[in-house]
Each structure stands twice: as structure tokens, then as C-alpha cells.
Amino acid sequence: MVATLSCPASTYFVRSCYMRENHDQLKQQVTGIRTNGSFRSPVKVETLSQTVSTSTTTLGQAVTIGENGLRQNIPTKKQLVDPHRQGLIIEGGVGYRQTVVIRSYEVGADKTATLESILNLLQETALNHVWMSGLLSDGFGATHGMVRNDLIWVVSRMQVLIDYYPIWGEVVEIDTWVGASGKNGMRRDWLIRSKATGHIFGRATSTWVMMNRKTRRLSKMPEEVRAEVAPWFIEKQAIKEDTHEKIVKLDKEAKYMNSDLKPKRSDLDMNQHVNNVKYVRWMLETIPDQILEGHQLSGITLEYRRECGSLDIVQSLCEPEDDEILDGVVEPDYCTNLLNGLSADILNGGGVLTCLEQSSLRYTHLLQIKGEKQNDEIVRGRTAWKRKIVTIPFST
């Protein structure tokens, strides 16, 4: 089943690996961080304590700029904590948690984190999970076993649900872990949580398979790689009962269309492919501004079909699932005014809830590569949107 999927050499390269540590190794991890065969003094969390000292050299010897290995310091053993990444291993040794502060440039005009920023942080925490595992090879998330077999991770499906968007300066925790998906696939899940209250802001799940780097064909998971990743698998799921409802394929009758989208140099990532986040931007930019201004994305599902190269010309199609005119556009301020208390008496009349229900919108999306004879699908998508309303959703 999985092997028949056509998947892109995606930008969401995530892999997880495993190294059984014994007590001696654990002891080493506590006293020193192993870097490419030589020990350095432990990276002290206390380096952040108040001091006016100049920069300290944490490596025993100076590192030459040209030596990427030393500059990156990819761990060769499993690490339990990384003070610079503010990450630590959780879930009994197989999950990863990272604390992040929402930065000034990660928020949009409304001061809340953009979907793009959130997708970037999911990618970052996934890769840091692999980083901590000690078997990150050269490349964008492949294990040593995968590199030996010329394999890369490709994502076939991704779903993100966001209840609340973190704001500028907010401290959030992102948990991520992996599980089995069929015989040859891997599931990766995430939870985004307020550090201050523990409340869940968002959840995400994704499915991964392996592709041969040279033939670009999907591959079974070699036993060597299974031995690396399987010990990290757990059953826990961030999104329960994901029904995998099929996303219909749009055609040229779609209501909205952006054509002639061309990848730019800055859209390419370490794998020389158009970054996943760029896909999402192309998708969302077909939705009219008046919808985007009053709504916030509450859910997105992506089904990846093939990769997009730097020379491809892309078309973005979008179709509302319901009649968006009635629901969201004609009366953009009506519900907001109601809920802002301008018509507080109506709030008790039951009309508001109806208004809110009506105002959630759904769209189907398609990105495809424009071809001479036929168009090749890159990714199908579905998005759900809720009206932006200031609420106090829980009062624990």
C-alpha cells in the first residue's frame, strides 16, 4: 500500500534512530558531550548566568571555520539534553521536547505566530529529535543506515490542527515522537503547548516513507534501518481517529487559481527542493484577502504526490467546500461586533453560536506543475478556517 504511493522528496526530512546506551555511556553523557570522537567539556546550562565576561571557547581547541563537522557538532551518541536548543529527551527516553520563544519575525500583522512559522518549528523540532538521537548522518535527517542504503525520508501526508496561535514573546513547548505506520512507514506526531499553563495550542501528525535517492523510487525499510528507528516507536497519537478522508482532485473549474508561480532561489532548502512551507504559502495565497483578514486557519491536511524542482512552473488551485459568500464575506464585521459586546443583548439570544458555526470555512487545494501535455500533481490539500474572535476559552 505505502509502496505504491508516489511521494515527493520532501523538505520535511525527519528520521529517528536509536542507540542502546549502557551505564558507562550514560555517564559520559552527563560528564561530557562527545563530538566526533573527542570529548569537550560539558556545555553548561549555567553559561547564561549573569556575567560580563567575553565569549568563552567551549572547545578545547579553536575550530577552523571550514570544518563543518566541528562547527555543527552533530552528536555521535544519544544526548539527553541540549541546553542551546533548549531540548530534552522525554517519553521514557524516546520523545523530544523543545522550549521555544515566539520571535518578533515569526508573527504576522495580528501579533500571532504565522502558520509558516509553526510549520518551520515542527520541522526544526523533528530534526532536533534526530540530532539528539546520536545517529544523524550528513544530510537532512537521514540515519547512518539510510545513507549506506542511499535512502532519504519523504513525507506522504501531514495534518496540523491549531486551536490557539501563540503570540509574540510567548514561551511554548513542542513535543515530538515517532511511531510505526504500516510495515514500511513511520508516523511523526507533535504537540504544541503553552509553557505557562500547559494548555494545548496545536497538534500535528505526519506519515513518512523511504525513497532511493538515485532512482527516486519508494523503498521498503531495510532491516538495518528498522533496527535504528523501531526502538524509538511509541503508540501515542497526537490526533486521534484521523479518518484519512480522501481529498478530491481539483481541475481547471476551481474557483480560485494562481498560475505561473516560479520557485526562487530563496525558496530552495538544503535538498535543493522547494521547501514544504513554500507549498503552503502558495496554497493559502489563492484565498481572497477579505477571508484571510477575518479568519484564522484551524486545520490543514496535505497529501504529497511528487517533488517540485527549481525549474518547475506551478499552478495553485483552490475551491471553497461550502458557499463562502454567505458564510464569511458579505458580513465581515457582523459576528465580531456581536462578540465584542456592541450588541451584548443579542449574545444571550442564541444567535451568536449559529453565527460562529456558519463562519467556519473549508477549502480544497491543489498544487500542480504545469506540463505541456498534462499537469503533475505536487500536493493536494484541505484547509479549515475559523473567524478571528477574542475569546477566553478556558478559565481553569
Added chain:
Amino acid sequence: MVATLSCPASTYFVRSCYMRENHDQLKQQVTGIRTNGSFRSPVKVETLSQTVSTSTTTLGQAVTIGENGLRQNIPTKKQLVDPHRQGLIIEGGVGYRQTVVIRSYEVGADKTATLESILNLLQETALNHVWMSGLLSDGFGATHGMVRNDLIWVVSRMQVLIDYYPIWGEVVEIDTWVGASGKNGMRRDWLIRSKATGHIFGRATSTWVMMNRKTRRLSKMPEEVRAEVAPWFIEKQAIKEDTHEKIVKLDKEAKYMNSDLKPKRSDLDMNQHVNNVKYVRWMLETIPDQILEGHQLSGITLEYRRECGSLDIVQSLCEPEDDEILDGVVEPDYCTNLLNGLSADILNGGGVLTCLEQSSLRYTHLLQIKGEKQNDEIVRGRTAWKRKIVTIPFST
């Protein structure tokens, strides 16, 4: 002089403020972090130590999602250390240092941090400097005194020099501090440094003035605001002998031009203006791909003239300062081959240095708003580029 400048309501809002602490306050800062008038238990740096515990509530009481003040936790007193931002006050109490890890999505296809990422990190550290100072008001970097006077910071000039680009996973330290610039302006400088070796990767300096938020006219610095910011001023400069060589204004004879650039919703920042980083992207995208592929930006100077709104249509002009054909395009691999040792005998002949000098390129840039009668300048720029060559530039 400064007051006659026409400046944009830029996106680089940075302000610095001051609160004279006494010993009691200092003691408070060590034992507890004051947040909006109530003390919470100190944010322990040790929270990153290995633990599988679930999320802890760092505030004594649960925080409701809707209350941005509590979610942001903007300090009301000067802070000396922020473990989540990995920041601390340096330079005898007036400068700020932040440790950052270069993230997977902050690098380009060559695995080095993009200029955009670096500009974003400069903005972030500047705002976090203000954050730590304890007088950050609502908005994008304005002090309480500025808010009372309806003033915002606008940037008039920015210069960034980058010798080495950090790579994916590299840990860097960014220092930032402020100084006086004329009678009514402020200078903000940055240093970007390898955490491992202390070597300097890049330097930046910028000039800021105040603008009335309503009249959009430049303003003198009120005494009330001077009292906030002046105690933070120091003389130190990241870039010495900045000669302020005037950037010529390009016209329609420029060699390269991108027209009809339209800001998108995602290009707007918290101030509803097109983000500064977007300006730079528009500038650099006029340079031909074959130049960008073989070169790395080593310096950029920006002179801001006016702000760009979401409805403006922008034109990006670019002119090489020298004959780029001779220097960079015709023989793209010649110098690289030489330096990779393929013709090692030539390395000793003195030809390589000449080759390197020739291969550095300079461009003049202009972004302007297309108008019916005349075009309004947004920003003039100058960029310098060096060929990408793997070198080991120091061997301490």
C-alpha cells in the same frame, strides 16, 4: 540634520530604555522575576535538566489564553538574564547577548544561514534587548515615554558586513548595544560571533530616529525619552570608520529591473508595514541567478527614505558598479578550481589573489513605489559580493 531626513515607519523598531536599579531591586531580580507587578518563582535555567515530567506551570496561577499581557510576560523591571531567550545583559549592564542555534529552515541550499535569517536575528536580538530593559511598552519596541508622546522608532540607515555565514546547527552569540547618533538619533550595533571559537562572523550598525505615529513627521527626542534611553548609550562601535559614502539614485536606465512587485499579507509585520527583510529580498532578486549561485553577500548598506504600505506597487532596480561580465560570470569555475587545489602550482604564483579581488562584485540598488506622476523612493542600497570558496581563513 537628522530631523530633515525622510524616513520610513520601518519594521526595525528598536528601542532601548533604562531603569536605575538599587541593591534591593537587584536582589529581587536574582531571587524572582517580576511580572506585571507580581512575583513568580525564578525561571530556573536548570529546567532543562533531564526529566520526563510533564509541563510545569511557571506562573502561580493558570493564565487565560486571552490575556496577552500574561502570555507575553513583558518584564516591568530590568532583567539580567532570560533563560528562555538564552539572553543576558552584558557590557557592564547596558548591552545584550543572546545565544542562538542556526535552525534548519534558516539556511539555504548551501546549508549556510541566509541573509534574511541574519537580518531577522538582528531584529530579534534588538527587540529582546529592549524586552530585558524592563520598559518595553505595547507595540514594536517603543518605550513607555515614546508611547506617551505618540512616537515610534524609524530606521534611517543600516549596514551589515558578513565575513562568514554560520551553518545549520551552529551555535552563535549575537551582541547588541546602543549609542548616541547626533542630537536626536540613536545608533544600534551588533556583533555575530561563533560560540565555539569566539571568531567574528559579522558586524552591523544602524541609525534610528523618532517619528510621530499620527503626523508621520520626524520628531526631536523628548527629554522624557532621553532619560530612558541615554543611560544605555555606549561609545563602542561594531563597524569602525563607516564613511557614509552616498548611494547614488538609480533611474530607469538601470541594468536590472523587477517591476510590479506587490506586498502580500504574509509580508506585513506587527506594524502593518512591509517588513524590512522583504525589502532586501526584493533587492537581491534582481541580481541574476548565475551570480547568486557562485557568490555570497559580504556587505549591504541600506538608506531608508519612506515606508511601503500594503497597497503600494514596488519596482526594484539594480546596477552593477563594475563590469560583472569580466569579473564573475564568464569564468564561474576558474577561481574555484584554482583554490580547490586542482592547479595547486598556480597557487604560489600570485595569480589567485588577483583572481579573488576581481571576483568581488558590487551592486547599487533602489526600491521605489510606482506612482502616476513620479516614483517615490523606499530605500537605496549597495551590496558587495564575494565568490563562494571553501577556505580555512584562520588557524589559531
